Amino acid sequence: MVPIGVLVSGRGSNLESILEAIDGKYITKGRVNVVISNKPGVRALDIAKKHHVSTVVLDDRGLPKMDPEYDRKTVATLEAHGITPKAGLIALAGYFRILSPQFVEQYHNRIMNIHPALLPAFPGLDAQKHALEHGVKVTGATVHFVAKEVDAGPIILQGHVPVRDDDTAVTLSERILRQEHRLYPEAIRLFTEDQLRFEGRRVLVKT
Ligand code: GRF
Numbered sequence: 395m396v397p398i399g400v401l402v403s404g405r406g407s408n409l410e411s412i413l414e415a416i417d418g419k420y421i422t423k424g425r426v427n428v429v430i431s432n433k434p435g436v437r438a439l440d441i442a443k444k445h446h447v448s449t450v451v452l453d454d455r456g457l458p459k460m461d462p463e464y465d466r467k468t469v470a471t472l473e474a475h476g477i478t479p480k481a482g483l484i485a486l487a488g489y490f491r492i493l494s495p496q497f498v499e500q501y502h503n504r505i506m507n508i509h510p511a512l513l514p515a516f517p518g519l520d521a522q523k524h525a526l527e528h529g530v531k532v533t534g535a536t537v538h539f540v541a542k543e544v545d546a547g548p549i550i551l552q553g554h555v556p557v558r559d560d561d562t563a564v565t566l567s568e569r570i571l572r573q574e575h576r577l578y579p580e581a582i583r584l585f586t587e588d589q590l591r592f593e594g595r596r597v598l599v600k601t
Contacts, residue, residue, distance in 0.1 A: 396423060396586040398477065399475060402488055403436065403488055404436050408485075411574070412485065421582055421586060424585075427448065452471065454491065483504055485507075489507075503592075508578050511534065511536065533570065536577075537581040584599060588600075
């Protein structure tokens with residue numbers, strides 16, 4: 395069993411898709427040991443509790459978006475729940491903090507993130523709005539390993555969606571979210587079954 399820690403900040407729909415994939419035995423080789431939120435009272439915490447997963451709030455109010463000292467507390471919490479740099483997996487699921495280089499190095503290629511665009515297009519915040527404004531006809535979602543640069547690590551899986559003429563940021567986000575909820579459990583399943591391999595910066599599924 396790969397011990398998994400999920401870091402969240404808000405709504406938690408991706409967390410929910412991961413927990414449902416575990417409950418439904420789509421993911422059988424991984425288990426979420428802890429959900430850590432940097433915000434108290436968010437829906438993601440309720441979802442974790444509903445699935446009987448331990449929750450920890452590390453309130454980051456007043457702290458900078460990137461803070462090695464704060465990350466040390468996060469790492470200590472992860473390790474206390476068995477998510478070690480040797481054996482664990484960390485899934486960022488709507489986690490609105492930037493990880494310090496120390497954190498990323500410590501858990502090299504063991505931290506995943508999901509982004510609502512086809513990276514390397516539209517990194518950063520409001521990706522759906524930027525895709526719409528730019529006029530792309532196709533966008534989507536990307537699951538990638540976390541590197542020191544934001545939204546720039548090796549790509550694991552991508553899913554595309556069409557952009558319709560009458561889309562708003564809301565309708566486009568909903569369409570992308572359906573892809574996110576399919577892709578994130580799939581990427582975690584592949585990782586926990588040791589089915590991913592690296593070729594340079596490419597991540598390939600073992601055949
Ligand atoms: C998702 O759109 C994800 O791609 C982005 O943040 C949003 C989180 O949504 N990183 P949720 O909290 O998982 O519902």
